[in-house]
Amino acid sequence: xxxxxxxxxxxxxxxxxxxxxxxxxxxxxxxxxxxxxxxxxxxxxxxxxxxxxxxxxxxxxxxxxxxxxxxxxxxxxxxxxxxxxxxxxxxxxxxxxxxxxxxxxxxxxxxxxxxxxxxxxxxxxxxxxxxxxxxxxxxxxxxxxxxxxxxxxxxxxxxxxxxxxxxxxxxxxxxxxxxxxxxxxxxxxxxxxxxxxxxxxxxxxxxxxxxxxxxxxxxxxxx
Numbered sequence: 743x744x745x746x747x748x749x750x751x752x753x754x755x756x757x758x759x760x761x762x763x764x765x766x767x768x769x770x771x772x773x774x775x776x777x778x779x780x781x782x783x784x785x786x787x788x789x790x791x792x793x794x795x796x797x798x799x800x801x802x803x804x805x806x807x808x809x810x811x812x813x814x815x816x817x818x819x820x821x822x823x824x825x826x827x828x829x830x831x832x833x834x835x836x837x838x839x840x841x842x843x844x845x846x847x848x849x850x851x852x853x854x855x856x857x858x859x860x861x862x863x864x865x866x867x868x869x870x871x872x873x874x875x876x877x878x879x880x881x882x883x884x885x886x887x888x889x890x891x892x893x894x895x896x897x898x899x900x901x902x903x904x905x906x907x908x909x910x911x912x913x914x915x916x917x918x919x920x921x922x923x924x925x926x927x928x929x930x931x932x933x934x935x936x937x938x939x940x941x942x943x944x945x946x947x948x949x950x951x952x953x954x955x956x957x958x959x960x961x962x963x964x965x
Contacts, residue, residue: 765929765943767896776911776928777897781887785847786856787880789872791961792835794905795879798843804898805842805882805890842882842890849876861964862917871963881905906958913941915955920948 769777779787798805840846847853849872857868872878882890891898901909912923912931920937922930934940941951959965 765933769896769927769929776908776925777889777892778927779883779887781883781885784845784880784883784887785850786853787847787883788905788907789847789857789962790844790879790881790905791958791963792879793961795836795844797903798899798905801891801899801903802842807842807882807884807890836879840879840882844879845882846877847880849874849878853878860914860916861959864964867964906954906961910951910954910958913937913944913946913951915952920951 836844838846851874854868854872854874857872858865861868884890889897897904897908899908912925912928914921914923920941922934922937922940925931930940930943934943938948941948956965
């Protein structure tokens with residue numbers, strides 16, 4: 743669900759390199775990171791496309807709106823449930839208002855402005871896809887702003903089912919150039935010397951980032 747930012751700058755040089763998966767786990771354990779957003783401003787979260795929602799359907803049992811209060815019981819619950827046990831469901835679209843996987847959010851002016859900043863030169867198309875006072879889907883969040891799929895050690899979803907922006911963050915493309923979101927809550931951003939290093943910390947490559955960004959644009963109707 744990753745909070746939309748319209749500020750892109752090279753990441754600062756801080757600590758030594760570290761592995762992306764380990765950093766994401768640390769974010770989850772530290773109650774920070776890109777899997778949480780302001781619960782009063784969830785409408786600013788990245789939108790969720792129908793193709794992305796359909797990939798989540800087999801894993802809906804992993805979404806918990808009210809997780810166990812303590813970490814140990816949450817960890818035991820995660821061990822009991824595996825993605826392979828998820829029932830396959832043939833659903834074309836979520837019901838009005840959303841479901842356990844997603845919520846409907848209003849297309850407010852600041853959301854539209856953020857989308858225009860994310861996709862430069864696409865204002866006309868964005869206004870068609872996200873008209874003022876219309877609605878868009880976003881990942882379901884809990885009352886504290888955390889993603890419904892966030893577990894005690896990070897995302898509970900397999901990578902193949904995650905929304906594109908979850909795989910990309912904090913990497914992004916602006917005008918064809920690789921950049922990083924300037925998110926002070928993201929450990930990868932904090933530790934990266936620049937966009938290329940940040941992508942390496944994600945255990946990704948520039949080619950993979952470009953492919954994922956292209957797939958996101960296609961699923962969101964921006965191509």
